[in-house]
Amino acid sequence: MIQNQWYAILPSKAVKTNQIVGVKRLNLDLAIFRNDKGEVGCVVDQCTHRGAALSKGKVERECIKCPFHGLEFNEKGQCVFIPANGKVSEADLSRYNVKNYTVRENNGIIYLWYGDLDKITDEPPFFNMDVDASYVYSEIEDYWNSHYSRCIENQLDVVHLPFVHHNTIGRGNKTLVNGPKVEFVPGGIVTSANNELDIGQTPKSASECLINDTYLSFLFPNVWMNHISEKIKVVIYFAPVDDENTVLYIRFYCKLTGIKPLDGFVAYFGRFANKIIERQDKRVVITQKPKASSYKSQEKLLSGDGPIIQYRRIRNELKNR
Numbered sequence: 001m002i003q004n005q006w007y008a009i010l011p012s013k014a015v016k017t018n019q020i021v022g023v024k025r026l027n028l029d030l031a032i033f034r035n036d037k038g039e040v041g042c043v044v045d046q047c048t049h050r051g052a053a054l055s056k057g058k059v060e061r062e063c064i065k066c067p068f069h070g071l072e073f074n075e076k077g078q079c080v081f082i083p084a085n086g087k088v089s090e091a092d093l094s095r096y097n098v099k100n101y102t103v104r105e106n107n108g109i110i111y112l113w114y115g116d117l118d119k120i121t122d123e124p125p126f127f128n129m130d131v132d133a134s135y136v137y138s139e140i141e142d143y144w145n146s147h148y149s150r151c152i153e154n155q156l157d158v159v160h161l162p163f164v165h166h167n168t169i170g171r172g173n174k175t176l177v178n179g180p181k182v183e184f185v186p187g188g189i190v191t192s193a194n195n196e197l198d199i200g201q202t203p204k205s206a207s208e209c210l211i212n213d214t215y216l217s218f219l220f221p222n223v224w225m226n227h228i229s230e231k232i233k234v235v236i237y238f239a240p241v242d243d244e245n246t247v248l249y250i251r252f253y254c255k256l257t258g259i260k261p262l263d264g265f266v267a268y269f270g271r272f273a274n275k276i277i278e279r280q281d282k283r284v285v286i287t288q289k290p291k292a293s294s295y296k297s298q299e300k301l302l303s304g305d306g307p308i309i310q311y312r313r314i315r316n317e318l319k320n321r
């Protein structure tokens, strides 16, 4: 994992008021809960007393209460009550504290800060300039037996389009890959496909290519957008589960008509299109070996893999920082 980043890990709607969800993210077993003020907390899903999963407990008095012997922890993970010691006990409870993680919500996504607390940045990465409240979106999720780096690279891969998606978004047998051009933006990269039917021409170099109106945008560590048009976008956040698994949350954003119920209707159908395309990708990506990609790998990359090379390079830089 890259340190000192906000990772998009879960949709906000997955954690209801006064409920706890147990999930594995970033190789950590986490109990994520929402108190009745609507605030989200996140602690390690293992009680310090005798190891029970806190996610099987409940939320009470804005605290998470262990199902086994009732120890209570606040959103900072501080132990605030041990029923067996009695209400009048004034003993120091700090040795029972559980580790907590800082979480924040943005655009209906729960982000977890992975790194040093004194390095926290204000704004979790998202495409705030591209999608706002004027859009309606639908969301699907799917579980891939792949490292999140492979899932992200797949979304930056323009070479695979005519093969994996030969009957959908890659129709037309455009196997010849021009460029693609890669541009660097704060926190990420932008690229677009310039593929053509091969009629014997030489592929253009990246510097001869432009970024099209339909383009791909990626922000570290794990959010991606396909800017299909001004009014239609697809956003994916790739929640890392562990070294071999990822949950993809795929959103279809629409403001085609500007009338919310109608746009909602389009977004509803958009999720089926997303699912068809995502399943085409998944079928192949989960077979990649090794499970995680790396900057210095044995793979023999093509010039069309430029966006993937840049992703690996920046990721490597951020990891070594």
Ligand code: FES
Binding pocket: 047, 048, 049, 050, 051, 052, 066, 067, 068, 069, 070, 071
């Ligand atoms: S294991 Fe949690 S209170 Fe005992």
Ligand SMILES: [Fe+2]
Binding pocket: 154, 160, 164, 165, 277, 281
């Ligand atoms: Fe694909």
